[in-house]
Amino acid sequence: MSTETYHVVFQMVCSRCNRKEVIYLRNYRLRLCSFHFIDFFERKVFDFIRKFKLIKRGESVLVAFSGGKDSLACLLSLRSIADEHGFNVSAYHIDLGINGYSYTMRKYVEEICGELGVTLHLTDLKEKYGFTVEEASKKRKRPVCSVCGIVKRYLMNRETRELGYNKLATGHNMDDMIEFAFKNWLNQEFEWLAKQKPLLPQLHPKVTPKIKPLFERTEKENAAYVTLKGFEYPLNECPNTYLSGWKEVASKIEEMKTGFKLMFIKSLEKFSYPLRQGDFKVCSLCGEPSSSEICAFCKVKTAKI
Ligand code: SF4
Ligand code: ZN
Ligand code: ZN
Numbered sequence: 260m261s262t263e264t265y266h267v268v269f270q271m272v273c274s275r276c277n278r279k280e281v282i283y284l285r286n287y288r289l290r291l292c293s294f295h296f297i298d299f300f301e302r303k304v305f306d307f308i309r310k311f312k313l314i315k316r317g318e319s320v321l322v323a324f325s326g327g328k329d330s331l332a333c334l335l336s337l338r339s340i341a342d343e344h345g346f347n348v349s350a351y352h353i354d355l356g357i358n359g360y361s362y363t364m365r366k367y368v369e370e371i372c373g374e375l376g377v378t379l380h381l382t383d384l385k386e387k388y389g390f391t392v393e394e395a396s397k398k399r400k401r402p403v404c405s406v407c408g409i410v411k412r413y414l415m416n417r418e419t420r421e422l423g424y425n426k427l428a429t430g431h432n433m434d435d436m437i438e439f440a441f442k443n444w445l446n447q448e449f450e451w452l453a454k455q456k457p458l459l460p461q462l463h464p465k466v467t468p469k470i471k472p473l474f475e476r477t478e479k480e481n482a483a484y485v486t487l488k489g490f491e492y493p494l495n496e497c498p499n500t501y502l503s504g505w506k507e508v509a510s511k512i513e514e515m516k517t518g519f520k521l522m523f524i525k526s527l528e529k530f531s532y533p534l535r536q537g538d539f540k541v542c543s544l545c546g547e548p549s550s551s552e553i554c555a556f557c558k559v560k561t562a563k564i
Contacts, residue, residue, distance in 0.1 A: 282483050286521050293487045300484045304336040304472050308344065311457040311528075313470040316345035318425040320470075321380070323415055324350040324372070326364035328492045329430035331371065332481035333473055335488055337428060338375065349378040349424070353414055355407060356384050356391025360497050367493050380422055382414055388560055393499075398562040403499045406559055413556035417547060419467040431471045433524050434478045438505040440527055453532035463539045465548045475524055478506075 271280040271290050278292035284299075291299055308314050322334045337348045352368045355361050365381070372379035385391050392410055396403035419427040436455060443452040459469040473481060485492060512519045541547070542554035549555070 281487065282480075284480070285517055296483060297487055300476070300480060301336055301339050303476065305340045305344065307457065307475055308340075308472055313458050313472060314344060314346045314426060319347045319349070319423070320426045320428050321349055321351045321419045321422065321424040322428045323411075323430070324352050324368055324379075325430075326352070326367045326371075326493060327430070328485050329432050329435070329473065329478070329481050331430075331485045331490060331492055332432075332476070333428055333430035334371075334375075334377065335485060335490070337472060338377065349380065351380045351415065351418055351422075351427075352382075353411060354381065354383045354385075355410065357393060357497055357499070360495065363493055363495060371490070380418060382418065384410065384414075390560065395559045395562060399559055404501060407499070409555045409559055413547065413554070416465075416467050420465060424467070426468050426470050428470050428472055430473055430481070432473050432476050432478050432481055433520055434506050434509065436471075436474060436527060437509045437520060437523055438503060440523070441505040441508070442503065449532040450534060452527075453530055453534060455527060457528060462534070463548050465541075466539070474528070475521065477520070 271283070272278065273280055273292035273295050274288075274290050275295045276292060278294065280290040281293050282296050283290050289299070314320055320337060322330065322337060324330045324334050334348065334350055337346075341348050350368070350372050352365065354365045369379065369381075371377075390398075392407045393403055395410075396406045399406060415427050415429075439455055440452060443449070443455070457471050457474045461468045476484075509520055509523075539548045539550065540552065542549040542557055543552055544557040544561075545554060547554055547556070
């Protein structure tokens with residue numbers, strides 16, 4: 260009697276073809292090969308843009324491209340569907356002057372935009388405004404991320420408008436949005452929470468509409484998308500990165516309740532709270548929209564030790 264031993268290796272295959280699975284999307288119960296995952300991702304972004312009317316035909320979109328995987332996923336996916344949807348895409352990068360980080364990111368962004376043939380607009384904070392976010396943080400005695408947030412919001416809004424773009428697109432993903440939502444809900448920042456939408460419309464003539472095309476895409480999907488498209492991205496994180504732990508909490512709930520994150524984010528899309536209207540003044544120093552006499556950016560810029 261023969262006693263041959265057979266080792267049966269189960270190799271999962273794509274739900275749509277016979278190629279090898281490279282990613283399992285639990286929410287959608289889909290196992291996808293590289294080709295079908297890229298197709299899935301770009302379709303989802305396309306459908307999301309249509310559903311929320313994020314971009315109209317003929318518009319020009321400026322992508323905030325930090326050099327991280329999410330902003331790269333945003334740039335690549337918008338670029339891949341731009342022709343079909345009839346819009347233009349360019350990139351915007353701010354060199355924040357952060358030691359050991361900004362130089363690498365800037366070089367990477369310049370290299371990728373060159374490779375893709377995408378127009379890149381760049382602001383060197385130190386060169387143009389005379390300070391880095393870390394210097395301003397010391398002068399203002401405020402956390403560096405808080406200063407950085409002020410700088411990014413100000414410049415992204417101003418540059419998008421002054422360069423003549425219709426929308427500013429950011430690479431915020433589902434996990435980022437859930438983290439924001441947890442933090443803002445617990446701090447009772449309901450108005451801020453209500454602004455975290457796929458499309459933040461123009462609330463003032465000088466405020467550019469902001470869009471988040473990857474609102475329903477996860478960090479894992481973004482990382483897989485850029486990798487499978489054949490791009491590497493810098494893994495070094497900003498030295499000021501602070502981990503709140505909320506993403507891990509959301510992932511633990513997801514492990515116990517499949518679909519939690521997607522359901523949560525869809526609820527966030529519907530969450531509303533009355534937004535204050537007409538409380539924008541104009542900064543007396545720079546002329547940009549502000550809720551006080553001098554805008555937060557000018558306060559940072561003019562801070563003395
Ligand atoms: Fe800016 Fe903080 Fe992000 Fe670094 S971690 S890029 S300082 S917001
Ligand atoms: Zn396939
Ligand atoms: Zn100002």
